[in-house]
Amino acid sequence: xxxxxxxxxxxxxxxxxxxxxxxxxxxxxxxxxxxxxxxxxxxxxxxxxxxxxxxxxxxxxxxxxxxxxxxxxxxxxxxxxxxxxxxxxxxxxxxxxxxxxxxxxxxxxxxxxxxxxxxxxxxxxxxxxxxxxxxxxxxxxxxxxxxxxxxxxxxxxxxxxxxxxxxxxxxx
Amino acid sequence: xxxxxxxxxxxxxxxxxxxxxxxxxxxxxxxxxxxxxxxxxxxxxxxxxxxxxxxxxxxxxxxxxxxxxxxxxxxxxxxxxxxxxxxxxxxxxxxxxxxxxxxxxxxxxxxxxxxxxxxxxxxxxxxxxxxxxxxxxxxxxxxxxxxxxxxx
Numbered sequence: 001x002x003x004x005x006x007x008x009x010x011x012x013x014x015x016x017x018x019x020x021x022x023x024x025x026x027x028x029x030x031x032x033x034x035x036x037x038x039x040x041x042x043x044x045x046x047x048x049x050x051x052x053x054x055x056x057x058x059x060x061x062x063x064x065x066x067x068x069x070x071x072x073x074x075x076x077x078x079x080x081x082x083x084x085x086x087x088x089x090x091x092x093x094x095x096x097x098x099x100x101x102x103x104x105x106x107x108x109x110x111x112x113x114x115x116x117x118x119x120x121x122x123x124x125x126x127x128x129x130x131x132x133x134x135x136x137x138x139x140x141x142x143x144x145x146x147x148x149x150x151x152x153x154x155x156x157x158x159x160x161x162x163x164x165x166x167x168x169x170x171x172x
Numbered sequence: 173x174x175x176x177x178x179x180x181x182x183x184x185x186x187x188x189x190x191x192x193x194x195x196x197x198x199x200x201x202x203x204x205x206x207x208x209x210x211x212x213x214x215x216x217x218x219x220x221x222x223x224x225x226x227x228x229x230x231x232x233x234x235x236x237x238x239x240x241x242x243x244x245x246x247x248x249x250x251x252x253x254x255x256x257x258x259x260x261x262x263x264x265x266x267x268x269x270x271x272x273x274x275x276x277x278x279x280x281x282x283x284x285x286x287x288x289x290x291x292x293x294x295x296x297x298x299x300x301x302x303x304x305x306x307x308x309x310x311x312x313x314x315x316x317x318x319x320x321x322x323x324x
Contacts, residue, residue, distance in 0.1 A: 060217060061201045061244050062224075093209045093216040096309070097302070101216035103209075112216055114306065122306050124215075132215075132310040134303040 042083040048092045049075055055094055065098035068117045075100040075115050081144055087151050104154045111150035113137070121146070125153045175239055180230070183281040188274045189229075194252040197228035198272065198284065199236045201244040204322050210247070215309030218316075221270050221286045222296065225249070231282035233319050245322035253315035254286055259304050267291050268304050 055066045067075075075092065079102065082088050089102040099116035108128040115121050123146045126132035137146045200223070202210070209217030226236050233246050251272055258267040269289045277283045290298040 055205070059203060060206050060219065061203045061241060062219060064217075064219070091208070091212055091214075093212075093214060094205055096206075096217050096219045097305070101214065103212050103214045103216060105212045105214070110213060110310075112214060114216060116302070120302065122302055124306055124310055126310050126314070128314070132307050134306045136303060 041088045042079070045079050045083070045088060045092055046076070049079070049100070052092065052094050052100055059094060060096050062096075064094070064096040065117060067094050067098065067100045070119060071095075071099040071115045071117050074119070074121070075102060078102055078113060078115070078143060078147060081147055082151070085151075104150055106154045109154045111153050113143075113146060113150060123150060125150060175242070177238055177279060178232075178235065180232075181235055181238070181280055181282070183276045183278050186276065186281055188276055190274055192227070192251045192272055192274075193229070194250070196251045197233075198225040198249045198251065198254075198286070199228065199231060199233050199319070200225045200247055201236050201241050202247045202318070202322060203244055204324070206247075207245060207318065207321060210313060210316055210318060213314050215306065215311070215313040218309040218313045220300070220305040220309050221288045223286055225272075225284050225286060226280065226282040227272070227274060227284045229282070231280075235280075235282065243322060243324035245318060246320040248317045248319050249312065249315055253312065255308055255311050259307065261301055261304060264301075268300060270308060 049072050052067045053069070053072050057066050058064060059066060079088070079092070082102070090105045091103050093101045093103055095101050095114055095116065097114075097116060098118075099114060101112045101114040103112040104110065109126070110128075111123070111125045113121060113123050121137040121143065122134055123137055124132050124134045135146075137143060206217045209215075228248075233248065236246055237244060254270050254272055256269050256271065258269040260267045267290070269292075271287055271289050271294070272284055273287050273294070274284045287294050288298060288300050290300070
């Protein structure tokens with residue numbers, strides 16, 4: 001179901017103005033200057049992360065744990081990567097399992113990165129009417145590719161391949 | 173604010189009834205944060221099974237707000253919305269699925285649970301992989317219908 005997603009071709013990519021900017025982690029991101037000016041959106045999301053830290057246990061009316069500082073911090077790191085590249089998430093939500101989620105919704109496609117309070121991270125891509133795909137995101141260098149994957153899935157251009165300075169095509 | 177419970181909520185001498193119609197509604201509460209998540213059809217703020225619901229055969233929708241949650245909203249699923257198809261992760265010898273079970277409480281006869289079955293059996297303490305739970309949470313969120321928005 002997810003094999004033919006209109007993956008961005010080289011021709012498509014050549015139409016996108018690309019700059020190279022340093023990321024918060026010291027690696028390099030490719031970005032589109034026409035859409036990278038997401039400062040106001042980033043501020044909204046940063047404020048949202050602060051709000052989530054104020055939640056109490058049971059915020060869902062049942063027994064959901066509040067997001068802890070570690071999850072918020074990891075969410076902030078992911079948000080920095082996304083905003084630096086000009087692709088902020090649609091929203092940031094508390095997880096009913098304890099943690100935070102960066103969610104992306106464009107038309108009938110949905111994706112998220114869920115960061116749990118214990119540090120585990122899981123990605124999800126879903127298209128209306130089909131079964132969602134989930135995968136574990138493990139290791140310190142797997143977050144950026146996972147973010148690229150979800151951004152690509154919701155039909156945004158792939159962003160970074162930091163190690164070699166090339167754009168990685170998504171492989172969902 | 174706490175209110176008196178309707179007479180129909182009390183279990184009294186009634187036994188559990190494990191027969192469910194596929195179209196039978198299941199109700200539970202939601203807060204403003206949960207509503208925000210459902211607005212994106214996101215499973216992030218959606219509880220993973222095992223979780224409690226009121227079954228519609230024995231409950232009015234607003235009974236989930238009793239006795240003291242009247243500022244919260246109401247969500248509905250149908251029994252057929254609960255994914256009963258088994259999920260077996262790659263390289264796993266386990267199969268996971270969900271089931272709805274009538275589990276009455278003395279003051280809430282309609283109380284039921286959406287439970288995980290691991291290899292066809294229920295174990296309250298079963299360790300369910302998060303990738304599996306996340307998939308089901310997303311499916312449930314896509315099928316949930318908000319009947320009443322929270323007021324606070």
